Amino acid sequence: MNPNKKPSELHEAILAFKPHYWRAFRFALIGALLILAPTAYMFEVYERVVNSRSHTTLVMLTVILVIAYIVMEVLDWARSETMREAGQLLDQRMAPRVFQAMYESNLRRMGPPSIQPMNDFRTVRDFLHHPVLGALMESPISLVFMLILFLASPVLGWAAVAGALVQVGLAWLNERSTNPPLTEANRSAIAAQQYADGSLRNAEVIEAMGMLHHIHRRWMEKQHAFLGLQAQASDKAGAFQAGSKFVQTTMGSLLLGLGGWLILENALPGGPGMMIVASVLGGRMLAPLVQMVSQWRAVVNVRDAWRRLEQLLTQIPERPEAMSLPAPRGVLSVEHVIAGAPGSNAPILRGIAFALQAGEVLAVVGPSASGKTTLARLLVGLWPTVSGKVRLDGADVFSWDKLELGPYLGYLPQGVELLEGTLAENIARFGEVDMDKVQAAARAVGLHEFILSLAQGYDSPVGRDGAMLSGGQRQRVALARALYDEPVFVVLDEPNSSLDEAGDAALAQAITQLKARGTTFVVMTHRTSVLAVADKMLVLREGSQQAFGPRDEVLAALNQAAAQANQQAQGARPSAPPSAAPTLAGAR
Ligand SMILES: Nc1ncnc2c1ncn2[C@@H]1O[C@H](COP(=O)(O)OP(=O)(O)OP(=O)(O)O)[C@@H](O)[C@H]1O
Numbered sequence: 001m002n003p004n005k006k007p008s009e010l011h012e013a014i015l016a017f018k019p020h021y022w023r024a025f026r027f028a029l030i031g032a033l034l035i036l037a038p039t040a041y042m043f044e045v046y047e048r049v050v051n052s053r054s055h056t057t058l059v060m061l062t063v064i065l066v067i068a069y070i071v072m073e074v075l076d077w078a079r080s081e082t083m084r085e086a087g088q089l090l091d092q093r094m095a096p097r098v099f100q101a102m103y104e105s106n107l108r109r110m111g112p113p114s115i116q117p118m119n120d121f122r123t124v125r126d127f128l129h130h131p132v133l134g135a136l137m138e139s140p141i142s143l144v145f146m147l148i149l150f151l152a153s154p155v156l157g158w159a160a161v162a163g164a165l166v167q168v169g170l171a172w173l174n175e176r177s178t179n180p181p182l183t184e185a186n187r188s189a190i191a192a193q194q195y196a197d198g199s200l201r202n203a204e205v206i207e208a209m210g211m212l213h214h215i216h217r218r219w220m221e222k223q224h225a226f227l228g229l230q231a232q233a234s235d236k237a238g239a240f241q242a243g244s245k246f247v248q249t250t251m252g253s254l255l256l257g258l259g260g261w262l263i264l265e266n267a268l269p270g271g272p273g274m275m276i277v278a279s280v281l282g283g284r285m286l287a288p289l290v291q292m293v294s295q296w297r298a299v300v301n302v303r304d305a306w307r308r309l310e311q312l313l314t315q316i317p318e319r320p321e322a323m324s325l326p327a328p329r330g331v332l333s334v335e336h337v338i339a340g341a342p343g344s345n346a347p348i349l350r351g352i353a354f355a356l357q358a359g360e361v362l363a364v365v366g367p368s369a370s371g372k373t374t375l376a377r378l379l380v381g382l383w384p385t386v387s388g389k390v391r392l393d394g395a396d397v398f399s400w401d402k403l404e405l406g407p408y409l410g411y412l413p414q415g416v417e418l419l420e421g422t423l424a425e426n427i428a429r430f431g432e433v434d435m436d437k438v439q440a441a442a443r444a445v446g447l448h449e450f451i452l453s454l455a456q457g458y459d460s461p462v463g464r465d466g467a468m469l470s471g472g473q474r475q476r477v478a479l480a481r482a483l484y485d486e487p488v489f490v491v492l493d494e495p496n497s498s499l500d501e502a503g504d505a506a507l508a509q510a511i512t513q514l515k516a517r518g519t520t521f522v523v524m525t526h527r528t529s530v531l532a533v534a535d536k537m538l539v540l541r542e543g544s545q546q547a548f549g550p551r552d553e554v555l556a557a558l559n560q561a562a563a564q565a566n567q568q569a570q571g572a573r574p575s576a577p578p579s580a581a582p583t584l585a586g587a588r
Pocket of ligand 1 (some may be wrong): 125291341344348365366368369370371373375414
């Protein structure tokens with residue numbers, strides 16, 4: 001490891017609880033030493049009690065043994081509690097950060113939406129009190145046991161070293177042969193789970209069009225790939241585990257035999273007693289290594305989880321503390337913006353430049369895939385620009401602290417997203433519910449009467465993803481949420497795609513009312529109802545700005561261009577029927 005390299009964020013967080021690990025380590029070492037208590041008891045009973053025929057000695061020794069057992073259990077418990085506490089502290093320190101990174105990676109569309117980072121973090125945290133780590137903490141005691149064997153007889157010592165080397169070799173081979181399939185199995189398991197999650201989200205479509213069979217087949221393919229790799233890893237790991245246990249049990253007996261042979265040669269100072277001690281120590285010495293080999297899967301899991309987490313936390317650094325900015329008034333300027341999806345080099349929008357005064361309404365039109373939604377995401381600071389800036393009152397929207405900017409901003413995404421909770425909570429953005437403001441927002445979008453007609457009124461639950469509402473109602477609730485507390489800048493992406501005529505009219509009225517109070521609006525739309533209340537118009541085509549200016553001027557230019565195109569088409573094909581009059585739809 002490069003000594004100049006700064007430890008990663010996760011590394012630093014783990015190391016922050018060193019005192020806990022030292023405490024747990026001491027508990028583990030003393031506990032491991034006490035494992036010899038039953039052997040010592042056996043010797044004492046054999047030597048003292050049988051020779052002295054003393055009941056008192058027997059009772060005293062038994063009491064000491066029981067106390068040793070109790071201390072051993074208490075130490076084991078204390079070690080696991082200490083590590084559990086370290087896990088809890090790690091959770092307090094890192095869980096919010098992992099959540100933030102997971103949330104942002106989802107925002108930046110880095111792979112399918114997934115809670116895998118939280119699962120990975122749980123794997124890392126729980127490993128702190130996993131038996132494998134306990135075995136690792138106990139492993140230095142093996143050196144002490146080995147030293148005792150060397151002191152008894154170098155032959156016993158070297159035999160123990162040979163046994164330990166065989167164990168280490170087995171552990172290494174185990175790692176080499178099971179790591180690739182286990183890592184691949186983990187990857188396949190995640191892919192299968194993400195596929196199942198996606199299928200559940202689209203359950204209605206799958207069921208209605210009888211797609212379940214195909215979806216199930218695809219999921220089974222992924223699941224089989226995972227199970228196959230896991231079985232492959234298990235087969236190999238099983239063989240190594242058996243080998244490892246064989247070496248451990250054989251080692252105890254071999255050391256006993258070797259001790260016997262040394263006695264026959266008069267080369268074992270401790271005599272038969274030492275012969276038995278060697279046998280016990282030999283078995284005990286290898287126990288931590290055997291434990292590690294048998295639970296190697298947990299090590300691979302935690303290592304994979306650790307790598308994924310490190311990668312995520314590096315890709316998504318902690319948000320720097322943004323400078324506090326004065327409240328915006330709603331003056332928007334988009335300065336020669338080039339932008340694409342985060343993580344992609346291909347630009348979606350090129351050379352977008354326009355400005356709006358506070359209280360102006362801009363309608364953005366353009367054909368499908370011309371970049372309207374991309375522009376909406378840039379305007380509210382969800383996606384960064386490649387070059388150029390989007391500024392609200394002169395400040396870069398992307399780097400503005402969203403906690404601070406959020407209350408001044410309203411956003412209605414194309415895919416309406418409501419959260420589980422009541423109507424009032426959703427409209428009030430899950431902050432403190434101010435009923436006057438909630439009702440004002442609901443009235444503005446013509447939702448108040450409908451809500452009052454519900455048995456629980458504003459306290460009615462909307463269900464998961466707003467499932468208890470119709471598509472139009474969901475869109476109106478999301479609109480009310482965007483307009484809650486009269487933000488100064490509102491971006492609406494296709495706000496009337498699910499609205500009926502009444503909803504459309506309510507939306508136009510809400511825009512007019514808020515505009516009069518100084519709210520700036522940018523509305524991506526396919527409908528003419530919004531155009532009626534727009535001051536300015538922006539036309540996008542294939543990611544470029546085709547026109548921007550006062551609404552009537554842009555409309556006139558569009559209609560003129562469409563008329564010319566029509567004339568040219570008629571000139572080219574004299575027998576063709578006259579085409580429809582140029583409309584806004586023609587510009588899209
Ligand atoms: N997350 C993404 N990653 C890569 N490309 C994307 C992403 N989102 C959109 N695009 C691409 O950007 C282009 C513009 O998409 P966008 O959603 O902005 O268009 P739009 O004008 O809103 O379309 P529509 O009217 O159909 O909603 C499309 O070609 C689309 O494939």
